[in-house]
Amino acid sequence: MRLPILIFDIETLTDLKSGAHLYHLDLPEADLEQALMKLRRQESGADFQRLPLHEIVCISGLWIDENGAMTLFSFSREQYSEAEILKKFLSIFDKRHPTLVSWNGSQFDLPVILFRAMYHGLSAPSLFDQGEIDQQKRYNNYQNRYHQRHVDLMDAMAMFNGRHFQKLDDVAHLLGFPGKRGDGAYHVPEYVRAQQWLKLTSYCEGDVLNTWLIYLRWLLLKGQLLAEDHRYWVQATIQYLQHQPQHADFLQVWRETSQHTEFTATDFISPTP
Known part of the structure; x- marks a missing residue:
């Protein structure tokens, strides 16, 4: 496993x-959406x-x-403008060159x-x-779907065939992880309107955590992680989340869903000293 690693979601x-400008709409904001x-349906x-x-x-x-x-971190509109969120996220890559991991990151995020970023200059x-600046990136960059600098798990697990794409929630549940726990992205506008920032960041971080757990299983499948190392990382994640109060629900649901597969049934059983 190549460290450092950054698992992300937006x-x-x-x-x-911008939509009003693009489509030449002169409407009250309440009618624009x-x-x-x-127009999009058409x-x-x-x-x-x-x-x-x-x-x-x-x-x-x-x-x-x-x-x-x-x-685990979040940059949200609670404290930052969209441009500031992007600046903070993009600055990570100026300082470090992590392995980037996502679910559908190549097609969406x-x-x-x-x-x-272009909109904000x-x-x-x-x-x-x-490769235009750093020639090494001709052979390993964050955009090429077959390179390893960015691993889009949805794409890689579908063997780069769009007919086989799966939802993050479904794969997480199948593997014994919490998934979205009854929530969905359609709640995001509601969270923002009501300024429920903790719900927004907890939801986004939940997707990140599910992606991380699936990534560990992916590395185990590919032989890039030994079974004992896989268990170490799973246990390290559990221990980390025990000190993250906003993810007590994630941890509790994970404890329950882990019982649905034989492989994950022992994740929350303390090892014998």
């Missing part, structure tokens, strides 16, 4: 101002908005440093970050350089 809202949704048959119109309201990450220490060569 949460977004529709950027109503419905109008943009209707374009694609679905409500999911075009990537450049996803305004970032939270980026969460789990950082595992070279010594194996874990740090990174393209959204790219468009929104930001520069992020450490993340988006493909």
Whole structure:
């Protein structure tokens, strides 16, 4: 396992101002979202908005440093503008070059970050350089789906075949992890409107934690992690979360769901001294 590692996830809202500009809409703000949704249905048959119109309201990450220490963090609109969130996240890559891990990051998170960074006039060569500046990145960069600098688990586990894509929630439940615990991304606008920032960051961090646990199982499958090392990391994650009060529910649900597979049934049983 190549350290440091950064597992990340983003949460977004529709950027109503940009949408109004793009479609030449002169409507009250209260009517804009419905109008943009209707236009999107006409374009694609679905409500999911075009990537450049996803305004970032939270980026969460789990950082595992070279010594194996874990740090769970979130940059949200509680304290920062979208531009400030992006600056803080992108600065990580200026200082360090972690293995980046995501679920659907190649198709959603990174393209959204790219468009929104350009919207705000930001520069992020450490993340988006493909060899024009650092020639080594011709052979291993964060954009190429077959490189290892960024591991999009959804893509990799589907063997890079879109017909086999799976939902994070489903795979997490299948493997004995908590999943989204009854929540969904449709709650994000509600959290932001009500300024329920802890709910927003806990939700985003929950996706990060599920992705991390699936990544450990992926490394075990590929032989990049021995069984005893896999168990070590799972136990280290449990111990870390025991000191994170906002994730007491995640830990409790994980304890319950772990009993549904034989492989995870002993995750919460203390080893015999």
